[in-house]
Structure formats: structure tokens, C-alpha cells
Amino acid sequence: MAEAAASAAPQPVEGRLPQSPGEMFRVFNRLALQGFGGVLPIAHRELVEREQWLSANQFVELLALGQVLPGPNIINMAIIFGDRHFGLRGAFAASAGLLTVPLAIVLALSLLYQQFASQALVTAALRGMGVVAAGLVIATAVKLLRTLDQNPLGRPLCYALGAATLVMVGLLRWPMVWVVLGLGAVGMALAWRLLAAADRAAAAKEAAGR
Secondary structure: OHHHHHHHOOOOOOOOOOOOHHHHHHHHHHHHHHOOOOOHHHHHHHHHHHOOOOOHHHHHHHHHHHHHOOOOHHHHHHHHHHHHHHHHHHHHHHHHHHHHHHHHHHHHHHHHHHHHOOOHHHHHHHHHHHHHHHHHHHHHHHHHHHHHHHOOOHHHHHHHHHHHHHHHHHHOOOOHHHHHHHHHHHHHHHHHHHHHHHHHHHHHHHHHHO
């Protein structure tokens, strides 16, 4: 079933890249305007499935880098992605696309919220939106599970690290920075050892074949 889902998923078109900073601004602005409760699920749909600028594995790698850097992960991702293609212009275009129009909308809505925050209907609507946002994040996580097949750690170790993160952050309420530094360091060390062992095995096999 996992193989069928992976084969049915859109694959990135070779050479499919943003053509200009303006196009990058439009795409990031479009995904930002859809991101009610969180932009990350929409970013995956727009960048991986719709525009096909990134593969699922590339998206995960970019997300991992964005999460370990200070600041919102989606902003970090936009800056890194934009800089990768158009340098400083691309970084400004992508981040401006994420922030400019949504900022104006948020400022306007904040004024309205001050007037109607005490209304039961408004409170209920916001709580309902929170549930939807959680569902979107879970759906994106499920989509990204298929990338674990190409992870050097393998699924069991990935699941173990993910479960440990859930317990430390979600249940024990440990500070995020220490969890990222601690488990992140463990994950990188394990991946390095496994990749090094695979390289040695490949070198030994090649030497034996000569």
C-alpha cells in the first residue's frame, strides 16, 4: 500500500524551477493566503504537489533545516529556498510573498477581533479552526512518512526518535531547543555512522570485485 501511495504521488518534473523572483513571490503569497492555522501543510501542497519545485525528500530536508534555525520554520524555508535560486532577491521575494498581504489582513482582523473577542460565536469559531489546523499538520506528517524509506536511519529508528520527541515535548513539556539539540545530535550521529558503514561496505565490495 505504501508503494502504491508513493507511486501515485506527483513526482517532481526534472528541471521544473521557479522562473523569476516575481513568480516565487506569487507562489509564496498564494500559499500564505491559504494557510489558515498554519502554512506548512499548504507549503507542501504548493511546492511539492502543485508547482513540483521540490521532491518530498527535498521538502523534508528543507523543513529540517528551517526547524533547527531560529525563527519560524516556514520563513526560514522561504529564505533558504529563495536564496538557493535567486540569491538575495529570491530570499526577499519568497519571504515578502509570505508576509506582505497576510500582514495587512492580520492587522485588519486584529482590529475586528478586539471588538468581537467576547462573542461566544467568535470563540467557538477559533476553537474549531484550531482543530482543523491540527488535522492539516497531521495530514502533512502522514504524507511525509513515505520519505522515511530513503532515510539512512530506517523506519524503526525514525519512529523511535519521533516518539521520543513527542514524549519530551508533548508530555514532559521539555524546552524545544534542548530537545532539538539533544535528539537532533543523536539522529545526526546515528545517520553519520550508518552512512559511513554503508560507504565502507560499498568500498570493500568494490575492492573484492577487482
